Each structure stands twice: as structure tokens, then as C-alpha cells.
Amino acid sequence: MTTYLTTGCAGFIGTTFVHYMLSRYTDIRIINLDALTYAGNLENLKDLEDDPRHIFVHGNICDKELVAKLIADYDPDYIINFAAESHVDRSIANPEIFVTTNVMGTVNLLQRAKEAWYDAGQKTWKSGKKYVQVSTDEVYGALGAEGFFTETTPINPHSPYSSSKASADHFVKAFHDTYGMPVNITRCSNNYGHFQFPEKLIPLMINNAKNHKQLPVYGDGMQIRDWLYVEDHCKAIDMVATAGRVGEVYNIGGHNERPNIFIVKTIIHQLSERLHDPEINEGLIKHVEDRLGHDRRYGIDPSKIKADLGWYPETTFEVGIVKTIDWYLDNQEWMERVTSGEYQKYYAEMYKNR
Ligand SMILES: NC(=O)c1ccc[n+]([C@@H]2O[C@H](COP(=O)([O-])OP(=O)(O)OC[C@H]3O[C@@H](n4cnc5c(N)ncnc54)[C@H](O)[C@@H]3O)[C@@H](O)[C@H]2O)c1
Numbered sequence: 001m002t003t004y005l006t007t008g009c010a011g012f013i014g015t016t017f018v019h020y021m022l023s024r025y026t027d028i029r030i031i032n033l034d035a036l037t038y039a040g041n042l043e044n045l046k047d048l049e050d051d052p053r054h055i056f057v058h059g060n061i062c063d064k065e066l067v068a069k070l071i072a073d074y075d076p077d078y079i080i081n082f083a084a085e086s087h088v089d090r091s092i093a094n095p096e097i098f099v100t101t102n103v104m105g106t107v108n109l110l111q112r113a114k115e116a117w118y119d120a121g122q123k124t125w126k127s128g129k130k131y132v133q134v135s136t137d138e139v140y141g142a143l144g145a146e147g148f149f150t151e152t153t154p155i156n157p158h159s160p161y162s163s164s165k166a167s168a169d170h171f172v173k174a175f176h177d178t179y180g181m182p183v184n185i186t187r188c189s190n191n192y193g194h195f196q197f198p199e200k201l202i203p204l205m206i207n208n209a210k211n212h213k214q215l216p217v218y219g220d221g222m223q224i225r226d227w228l229y230v231e232d233h234c235k236a237i238d239m240v241a242t243a244g245r246v247g248e249v250y251n252i253g254g255h256n257e258r259p260n261i262f263i264v265k266t267i268i269h270q271l272s273e274r275l276h277d278p279e280i281n282e283g284l285i286k287h288v289e290d291r292l293g294h295d296r297r298y299g300i301d302p303s304k305i306k307a308d309l310g311w312y313p314e315t316t317f318e319v320g321i322v323k324t325i326d327w328y329l330d331n332q333e334w335m336e337r338v339t340s341g342e343y344q345k346y347y348a349e350m351y352k353n354r
Contacts, residue, residue, distance in 0.1 A: 002028045004241075005076035007061050007109065008083030010040035012196040013134070013230055017082065018045060020234040022053055029053045031074050033067070035060045036347055039086065041338065043346045044195045058347065061105035067112040078241050079113055080132045081106060087199055088138075088161045092292055095160035102164035103171070106133065110175045118179060130182045132241050133172045137189045137226070137253065138162035142295035149187075150301045151249045158293045169249075176247045184244040186237055188252040189300045192320065193230035194327040198338060201260060202321075205267045206328045207335055209280050215268070219290030221261030224297040226253045229320035232313040239309045253300025254313035261285075263321075270325050 004021070008014045009032040018030055029052070034040045036058060048054040055074075059066045061083045071079075083105060085091065085098045110131065117126045140149040141156030157166040175181040192202045208215050236252040244250060264285060272280040305311045315323070328335060337343045 002078070003074055003076045004028065004030045005033065005070055005074060005079045006030055007033045007079075007081050007105075008040070010034040010036055010042050010044060010056075011082065011086070012039070012193075012200075013191055013233060014082040015041075015044040015195045016193065016230045017080075017234040017237060018048070018054060020231060021238065022048065022051065024238075029055065031055045031057060031070060031076065033057045033059055033061065033070060034083065036344075037085075038344075039197050041195070041197075041343045041346075042350065043334070043337065043343050046346075049350070056351075058351070062100060062108050064108055064112065067108055068115065071112055071116045077128055078130050078132060079109060080134065080237065080241060081109055082134045084134075084165070086161070088159045089199075089291065091159055091161035091164070095164075098160050098164040099167075102161075103167045106168035107171050110171060110181070114175065114179060114181060118181070123180070125180065125182055130184065130241060130246070131172070131175075132237065132244075133169060133183065133185045134237060135169050135185050135187045136162065136165050137187050137251065137298050137300055138295070139166040139169055139187060140298075143297040143299055145297070148299045148301035149251060151187075151251055151304055158295055182246045184240050184246070185249045186240050186252055187249060187300075188233050188236070189226035189228050189254075189298060191230045191233050192227055193324050194331070195334075196230075198335065201263060202267070202324060203328060203335075205264050206271065206325060207339070209268055209271050209284060210275070210329075212279050212284065214286045215264055215284045216286055216288045217261060217264055218288060218294060221264065221287065222259045222296075223294060224257050224259050224299070226299050227256045227258055227263070227317055227320075228252065228254045228313060229315035229317075229323075232315055235314070236305060236311050239311050240305070243309050245308065248308075250305045250308070251300045251302055252305060252311070253302045254317075255300075255302070256317040257297075257299050258317065266321060267325065270322065274325070274329065
């Protein structure tokens with residue numbers, strides 16, 4: 001039995017990771033530590049309520065005693081850290097919580113894992129253990145019209161969010177370089193897919209357009225992001241955890257670069273066609289003042305993960321965006337419960353007697 005201690009897996013990507021792993025492997029268990037901030041939605045994992053391979057723990061990655069106890073009780077083979085404050089706009093408004101969770105939380109996980117896995121006298125690590133940090137391409141800063149981020153591109157973050165993720169990455173590297181800790185860092189491009197909180201571009205635009213609300217587009221909308229279907233990201237994390245060379249960074253992306261305005265127009269046309277609703281049209285687009293320090297272009301070179309691990313993205317943007325729109329249309333109750341805040345009551349109701 002392989003044991004994973006994952007963090008932040010009531011969020012968008014983590015939810016998909018739990019489903020992805022449990023649908024592929026029988027002999028695993030996932031201890032899912034999540035603080036259930038506004039971004040954590042345990043309803044996303046409702047189908048696993050009675051699955052003994054998924055153990056949910058409500059708690060904070062900054063909690064020293066709790067993290068130490070989980071490592072002692074469950075003896076995980078892998079610790080995979082998804083937990084983060086993840087929204088750039090929120091980081092511009094309130095940077096401090098980003099330092100607390102993204103930096104201090106990561107250091108707490110590293111330090112507790114080191115205490116459990118490292119024999120300081122012998123300077124050896126328990127075999128078969130690894131820490132994986134789920135990071136982002138945003139740590140590299142912005143690109144011009146040419147070129148791609150490789151793993152050796154200098155770290156040059158601009159937003160408080162990307163700065164906190166970059167800082168966490170440096171600590172992960174420091175634990176490897178200083179103590180020899182077995183680690184990997186993954187740096188993925190923008191994800192899209194089901195279960196994404198509707199403050200992020202794609203679900204926000206789907207929800208607004210469906211309800212004939214304005215579609216706020218930052219600046220000229222020509223900011224380019226490299227979009228990856230969330231399951232392809234999860235597949236990469238699984239491969240890096242089990243087969244990634246210790247100490248290495250892996251960039252993850254599928255060469256699906258699209259300007260934001262293209263994404264918004266695609267959503268408008270797809271929705272209008274599917275719902276036979278001519279009121280969903282480009283007249284809903286409203287250009288608003290650009291985000292402060294907005295990076296112009298991100299683009300990943302995924303050659304290393306392809307060559308080392310044989311990873312490749314399975315879902316093209318054209319297929320993935322249609323799947324995603326269909327999911328949000330088929331799960332309107334999910335969207336209503338998230339936008340009304342009802343989803344936050346689920347934990348209290350479900351776990352009151354556990
Ligand atoms: N979304 C993307 O496009 C993208 C791309 C690349 C990398 N990433 C990284 O992937 C990870 C997951 O991103 P996401 O989009 O799923 O984020 P998300 O905001 O949807 O989910 C974050 C989860 O972390 C939990 N959390 C927050 N603070 C916590 C704390 N202190 N202790 C325990 N749990 C806490 C939240 O409750 C939530 O369930 C993040 O580390 C993010 O930086 C995201």
C-alpha cells in the first residue's frame with residue numbers, strides 16, 4: 001500500500017488529483033489535509049465519502065503538531081503539497097496570507113518531513129520517501145513574444161502570489177541542497193477544467209455569460225497563457241512523484257498558448273451555440289483597467305518531462321474547453337452552491353458525527 005499525504009486537495013487541482021489517482025490505483029490511500037478556505041470545497045469529493053482509501057483531515061499546513069502527527073500516524077511515502085492561496089488578484093489586495101500559507105506552510109511541511117525522515121547522525125534519509133512541491137510557471141515572470149520557460153530560466157516573479165510560490169520553491173531546493181532531502185518541484189502553466197472556483201477566468205466567464213452578465217476583460221485581453229487540461233497536470237504530478245529524478249524541477253505545459261480575449265470569445269460562441277441563446281454575444285465583453293503588474297505572456301517548454309518521463313498531454317485545448325463548458329452546464333447546482341456559499345456548510349453537516 002502506497003500512502004500519500006496530500007495538502008489542499010479540496011481545491012481545484014487537488015480534487016482532480018484525488019479522483020485521478022483513486023480511479024487508477026487500488027493499492028493506495030490518500031490522506032487529504034485541507035484547511036477548507038473559501039477555495040476548498042469538500043463537496044467535490046462527495047463521491048468518495050465511503051471510500052476508505054480517502055481520509056480527509058480538516059487542518060492547516062502551518063500547524064506543526066498536526067502535520068507531525070499525520071506523518072507519524074500514517075507514515076506517508078509521498079508528501080505532495082498543493083495547498084496554497086492561489087489567486088493573483090487576492091495577493092495584490094492582501095499579500096500577507098500568501099506568505100503565511102505558501103511560504104511558512106511549505107517550510108512547516110518540509111521541516112516536519114525532515115524530522116520524520118532524516119537521521120541526522122547517519123546523514124541518511126528513510127528510503128522510498130519523497131516531497132513534491134506543486135508550483136507554477138508564474139515564478140519565472142513574463143516572456144516577450146519569443147521563447148519559452150525552461151527549468152533553467154531565472155526565477156523572476158512579479159506578483160505577491162508568484163513571489164510567495166518562488167520563495168517556497170527556494171526553500172524546497174534549500175532542503176535538497178542542504179540536507180539531501182528527496183524532493184521534486186513541478187511548475188505548471190494555467191490549468192482549466194471542472195471544479196475550478198469561479199473567481200478564475202474560465203468558470204467566471206462561463207457563469208457570467210450564461211447569466212447575460214458583463215464579461216470583464218483586463219486591459220486589451222492580449223495576455224497570453226499556456227492552458228493545460230487539469231487531468232494532464234495530475235498525470236504529470238503522478239509521474240514526477242514516482243519516477244522524477246530526485247532534486248529536479250519539471251516544467252509542465254502543452255503548448256496551448258492563447259490570449260485571454262480568445263478564451264473569452266471561444267466561451268461566448270460555444271455557449272451561445274449550445275444554449276441557442278443569441279443574447280450571449282461579444283457585446284457582453286467589457287474591457288476594464290488592467291491588473292497591476294500583469295504579466296504579458298507565459299509559455300512552457302515541456303521537453304524535459306517528455307524526455308525524462310514520457311509525459312505528454314492527452315487533451316487538446318479544443319477538446320478540453322468543450323468538455324469544461326459542458327461540465328459547468330451539466331453541474332449548474334454546483335455553481336449555484338459555490339456562488340451562494342452553500343458549499344461551505346457541507347463539511348459541518350457531513351463530518352459532525354465523525
Ligand atoms: N490553478 C492553476 O492554474 C495552477 C497552475 C499551476 C500551479 N498551480 C498550483 O497548484 C496548487 C493548487 O492550485 P488550485 O488552483 O487547485 O488552488 P485552489 O485555490 O483551487 O485550492 C487551494 C486549496 O488549498 C487549501 N488551502 C489553502 N490554504 C491552506 C492551508 N493553510 N492549509 C491547508 N490547506 C489550505 C484550500 O482550502 C483549497 O482547497 C497551488 O499550489 C497552485 O499554486 C495552480
